[in-house]
Amino acid sequence: MLKEETLKVVINGQEVESSFGKTILECARDSGVDIPTLCFDSRVKATAACRLCSVNVKGRRLPVAACAQKMEPGMEITTDSSDLESMRKTILDLVVSExxxxxxxxxxxxxxxxxxxxxxxxxxxxxxxxxxxxxxxxxxxxxxxxxxxxxxxxxxxxxxxxxxxxxxxxxxxxxxxxxxxxxxxxxxxxxxxxxxxxxxxxxxxxxxxxxxxxxxxQAKASEVTKVKTVCPYCGTGCGLNLHVANNKVIGTTPDWDSPSGEGSLCVKGQFATDFISHKDRLKTPLIRRNGVLTEATWDEAYDLIVEKFTQIKEESGPNAFTFWTSARATTESNYIMQKFARAVIGTNNVDNCSRT
Ligand code: SF4
Ligand code: SF4
Ligand code: FES
CATH class of the missing domain: 3.30.70.20 (Alpha-Beta Plaits)
Structure with a gap:
């Protein structure tokens, strides 16, 4: 593997080592130097639209945008002079005026x-x-x-x-x-x-x-607790934060540290959590009696499951069963379902809509 080519620059009087291809902003942040930004998102090409990240480079007449300017060997950069701070304040005054x-x-x-x-x-x-x-x-x-x-x-x-x-x-x-x-x-x-x-x-x-x-x-930001979890909807496993307020999931935001999603979510991970508190959600077991689904107790439901499962297994063997689980159930419930299929029934016929 080629060794990354390094270069030396000076930021606020301190000599810093960086690599070719990095911007002033990247190099400064790598060295723990804070430069404010507004239009910067590390995932996309710099547009340099706001100029808030402007810094002084020795030998240049005007400040340059740190998010767009690539490092050059020997550059001497100042990021925090009073002139720069006053310019940043003026930029923000202009921005909020609109x-x-x-x-x-x-x-x-x-x-x-x-x-x-x-x-x-x-x-x-x-x-x-x-x-x-x-x-x-x-x-x-x-x-x-x-x-x-x-x-x-x-x-x-x-x-x-x-x-x-x-x-x-x-x-x-x-x-x-x-x-x-x-x-x-x-x-x-x-x-x-x-x-x-x-x-x-x-x-x-x-x-x-x-x-x-x-x-x-739904709630004030101060009432919201963020719970880190993994999106259950598919096998990609994007990290997300559930926003919980008043004992209810009110939405999600991406977990930027997640290695699989790196902050990206699809429509399901981003918006599809309202089923959790939906009024139509089934909370009582239903048993079909004379062709009609009627409410039953959990004991009645479990007794019926044991009776039918035992009968089917005796008559047709364990592979007569296939177990499908749901992305809308918890990860723990999904785990228990496959364990039940393999250890109790004796089949590997297990699937989940998250597999695809
Ligand atoms: S401020 Fe305007 S341009 Fe910038 S991300 Fe928001 S909607 Fe888009
Ligand atoms: S939600 Fe729609 S408009 Fe926004 S980034 Fe995704 S595809 Fe583009
Ligand atoms: S962050 Fe907006 S120009 Fe650099």
């Missing part, structure tokens, strides 16, 4: 967004600059993704993730100047686009412009 205040529930209900975390850090407030307010609430009635482009800062993270990571190209940048916006084809709703409702645009959005519609109005 967003209406007091309307977004993202920070309160889902958790602090990246934009408002940064405006708090820099003491930025709307009102310093005046311009045309960009974007408006979308009339999109899809059941999953709430789109409010009055909160959009045109960072293009959603369109990059949708195109580069998901290959869905359901949303794209549209328009020019003050008319710039994020749009699905022909400004349609997402249901009429190539959207697969993976939810990746929601997860990357640094503002309240895109939110999980099902989570809205």
């Amino acid at each position: 967003n209406p205040t007091g309307e977004c529930v993202r920070c309160e209900e889902i958790g602090p967004c990246e934009l408002h975390t940064l405006t708090k850090r820099y003491g930025s407030k709307p009102g310093r600059f005046h311009g045309a307010l960009s974007g408006e609430k979308s009339k999109d009635t899809n059941p999953f993704i709430f789109r409010d482009y009055s909160q959009c800062i045109l960072c293009y993270r959603c369109t990059s993730v949708c195109g580069e990571v998901e290959q869905a190209h359901a949303i794209v940048p549209a328009g020019r100047g003050f008319g710039s916006r994020i749009a699905a084809a022909f400004d349609s709703g997402l249901l009429d686009s190539s959207c697969t409702f993976c939810g990746q645009c929601i997860q990357t959005c640094p503002t309240g412009a895109l939110m999980d519609r099902k989570m809205l109005g």
Whole structure:
């Protein structure tokens, strides 16, 4: 294997070793140096749209975007001068000037967004600059993704993730100047686009412009407990966090540390958890009597199962059985079902809808 070529640079007066091909941002973060970002998502090509990550490079007249600039040998970089900090505050003042205040529930209900975390850090407030307010609430009635482009800062993270990571190209940048916006084809709703409702645009959005519609109005962020688990729906095994409030699963977010999903989920892992508390969910065993399913006690149900299973096994042998389990049952229940099939009945005819 070829040895990775290394280079030496100086960041804030400290000599640092890095490798060719890395950006200033990557190298700085590897060395524990914090540079704020807004339009950056490590999974997609840098758009350098926000300029918040600007740093000074010795010999360059103007600051450069750390997320897009590749390291060069001998570079001397400053990331935290008072000029840079003041420029970052001005950028944030400009960004929030375009967003209406007091309307977004993202920070309160889902958790602090990246934009408002940064405006708090820099003491930025709307009102310093005046311009045309960009974007408006979308009339999109899809059941999953709430789109409010009055909160959009045109960072293009959603369109990059949708195109580069998901290959869905359901949303794209549209328009020019003050008319710039994020749009699905022909400004349609997402249901009429190539959207697969993976939810990746929601997860990357640094503002309240895109939110999980099902989570809205359910709880305050402070009431939510996140429980790390593995998506049961297929064999990929993506990691996710269940958001639990008032003893109810109100939604999910991806587990970015999961080795199989690396933060990606499909529509099922992202949105399909409402069956857990659904009112139609079966809570009492049903036994078919005279052709009609009637409620029974658990003892009645178990007695009937023992009677029928014993009869079938004696008459036709263990391989007359096939056991199918469900992704909507717990992992423990699925484990017990296959154990029962193999150890008690004596068959390996076991399957689960998660296998595919
Ligand atoms: S849900 Fe997925 S496919 Fe749909 S717009 Fe968002 S990123 Fe694109
Ligand atoms: S919707 Fe969110 S992710 Fe997309 S451009 Fe606007 S702020 Fe960025
Ligand atoms: S994070 Fe680098 S330009 Fe936006």
